[in-house]
Amino acid sequence: MNSVILRVGTRFLVGLLLIFSIHMLLRGHNEPGGGFIGGLIGAIGFILYAIACGTEDARAALRTAPERIAMAGLGVALLAGVLAAFFGDPLFTGQWYFIGDQKSGDYIPISTVLVFDIGVYLVVFGSILSLVFALEEAI
Amino acid sequence: MTSGEFLSLSVELTLGMVIISVALAFFRLFRGPSLPDRVVALDMMTVAIVAFCGAAAVLYEQVAFLDVGLVLALVGFLATAALARYAERRRLRKEEEKEQP
Numbered sequence: 001m002n003s004v005i006l007r008v009g010t011r012f013l014v015g016l017l018l019i020f021s022i023h024m025l026l027r028g029h030n031e032p033g034g035g036f037i038g039g040l041i042g043a044i045g046f047i048l049y050a051i052a053c054g055t056e057d058a059r060a061a062l063r064t065a066p067e068r069i070a071m072a073g074l075g076v077a078l079l080a081g082v083l084a085a086f087f088g089d090p091l092f093t094g095q096w097y098f099i100g101d102q103k104s105g106d107y108i109p110i111s112t113v114l115v116f117d118i119g120v121y122l123v124v125f126g127s128i129l130s131l132v133f134a135l136e137e138a139i
Numbered sequence: 140m141t142s143g144e145f146l147s148l149s150v151e152l153t154l155g156m157v158i159i160s161v162a163l164a165f166f167r168l169f170r171g172p173s174l175p176d177r178v179v180a181l182d183m184m185t186v187a188i189v190a191f192c193g194a195a196a197v198l199y200e201q202v203a204f205l206d207v208g209l210v211l212a213l214v215g216f217l218a219t220a221a222l223a224r225y226a227e228r229r230r231l232r233k234e235e236e237k238e239q240p
Binding site for chain 1: 203206209210213214216217220221224228
């Protein structure tokens with residue numbers, strides 16, 4: 001589709017969608033959000049770009065094949081699950097680590113749950129994009 | 140009438156009117172003789188439901204409804220763009236078919 005309005009509008013919307021997808025990813029676990037919805041919103045940004053500017057440009061903007069992103073995400077999620085085995089817990093048990101003083105409440109919790117969510121994000125992002133790009137190129 | 144009562148009355152009126160507009164858009168979606176009519180009706184339904192989410196966020200004091208509205212607005216834009224391109228391609232295909240035989 002060759003529309004200047006859509007192309008200029010998309011340029012603003014893609015950045016907005018990607019920032020919002022990261023926001024959704026990091027906000028998950030305690031509030032609505034998480035890896036799955038974040039990955040979907042991020043994928044929508046690139047789908048919009050593919051519709052406005054063509055699949056080739058979208059693939060160039062992604063820099064790497066979407067299949068590779070999905071595979072990397074699967075690896076990250078598996079790593080986060082297997083990590084629990086090293087602490088003597090069953091597989092895929094969340095491991096928590098707190099930076100700072102826990103008693104005063106002034107601490108930053110870091111968990112393997114977030115790493116797993118990032119893996120889910122990458123899997124959803126990559127697989128949806130590889131599906132849509134394949135469909136776009138087939139038509 | 141206190142300000143709280145006035146707010147809840149306004150929100151309830153808003154919800155009622157939004158529901159009417161969704162029903163009208165659905166009628167156009169059902170009847171719409173051509174594809175562009177249906178696409179515009181779907182787009183209007185999306186916008187009305189975004190407004191509904193905003194009003195529901197005020198009524199139930201739930202911030203999560205605003206996220207629903209935001210995502211719906213972004214996805215609705217994508218749906219409209221994709222359907223517009225589908226309509227364009229369908230027209231091109233029809234023209235090709237006319238030329239060939």
